[in-house]
Amino acid sequence: MYRILSKKILNETVQLMEIEAPYIARRCEPGQFVILRVDENGERIPLTIADYDRERKTVTIIYQIVGYSTKKLSQKEAGDTIQDIAGPLGKPSELKKHKRVLGIGGGVGAAPLYPQIKKLSEMGVNVDVILGGRTKEYVILEDKFREICQNVYIATDDGSRGHRGLVTDVLTKLIEEGKEYDEVIAIGPLVMMKAVCAITREYHIPTSVSLNPIMIDGTGMCGGCRVTVGGKIKFACVDGPDFDGHLVDFEECMRRQRMYKEEEHVCLIGLEG
Ligand code: FES
Numbered sequence: 001m002y003r004i005l006s007k008k009i010l011n012e013t014v015q016l017m018e019i020e021a022p023y024i025a026r027r028c029e030p031g032q033f034v035i036l037r038v039d040e041n042g043e044r045i046p047l048t049i050a051d052y053d054r055e056r057k058t059v060t061i062i063y064q065i066v067g068y069s070t071k072k073l074s075q076k077e078a079g080d081t082i083q084d085i086a087g088p089l090g091k092p093s094e095l096k097k098h099k100r101v102l103g104i105g106g107g108v109g110a111a112p113l114y115p116q117i118k119k120l121s122e123m124g125v126n127v128d129v130i131l132g133g134r135t136k137e138y139v140i141l142e143d144k145f146r147e148i149c150q151n152v153y154i155a156t157d158d159g160s161r162g163h164r165g166l167v168t169d170v171l172t173k174l175i176e177e178g179k180e181y182d183e184v185i186a187i188g189p190l191v192m193m194k195a196v197c198a199i200t201r202e203y204h205i206p207t208s209v210s211l212n213p214i215m216i217d218g219t220g221m222c223g224g225c226r227v228t229v230g231g232k233i234k235f236a237c238v239d240g241p242d243f244d245g246h247l248v249d250f251e252e253c254m255r256r257q258r259m260y261k262e263e264e265h266v267c268l269i270g271l272e273g
Pocket of ligand 1: 220223224225236237
């Protein structure tokens with residue numbers, strides 16, 4: 001059993017938990033994920049590690065309440081325990097000592113982006129970040145990014161904070177203003193990562209994306225995260241979750257993600273009823 005040390009509500013659908021997990025905290029690196037089960041019969045939930053503290057022996061996870069299992073997780077409080085948490089899994093992000101890197105985090109995608117940006121900043125890389133959300137409430141971790149980034153730009157759909165519009169508007173503007181980035185790291189909804197890659201491809205900026213959103217059980221066996229990258233079949237949970245965004249077949253990913261919507265809906269009705 002693993003103890004939840006603290007819990008924070010970041011907005012109406014996104015929560016943060018710091019969990020005591022000494023083994024994982026000692027070994028994990030940015031980009032890796034854990035699989036947790038809330039209780040004995042729980043479904044396996046793969047979640048990218050949002051932060052870790054080797055001294056406190058903790059890992060931080062940030063999750064969006066999108067389905068049956070994450071709803072169950074959200075009902076746990078500080079002091080409660082969860083059944084198990086396995087990891088670290090997946091390949092660590094390949095972080096290079098570039099001059100300047102731009103991170104783009106859409107909604108809850110800011111969570112897996114954070115440890116990568118933090119590590120880059122510790123390596124002496126200049127980092128800027130664009131954070132996006134539907135409204136200002138959906139922009140998460142802004143303060144934490146401000147501590148480590150040179151510039152933090154915000155975009156919201158309704159203009160309640162920062163630029164009114166999309167993160168890709170800000171990206172285009174920065175490039176057109178002459179900002180030079182050696183790499184872009186984009187993590188968020190598939191449609192956002194696809195749009196970012198379309199722009200950075202045009203400007204020849206290498207771009208890394210995280211395909212964590214398409215993972216289901218995180219074991220390499222369910223096949224749910226199968227994706228074509230550069231014409232080759234890959235599994236996000238085994239070969240990723242980070243990939244060269246310019247090589248990812250996003251259309252295929254989006255089709256796959258839609259496949260499980262109906263089952264999820266049926267389970268949720270069960271939990272609420
Ligand atoms: Fe099931 Fe990767 S999540 S095979």
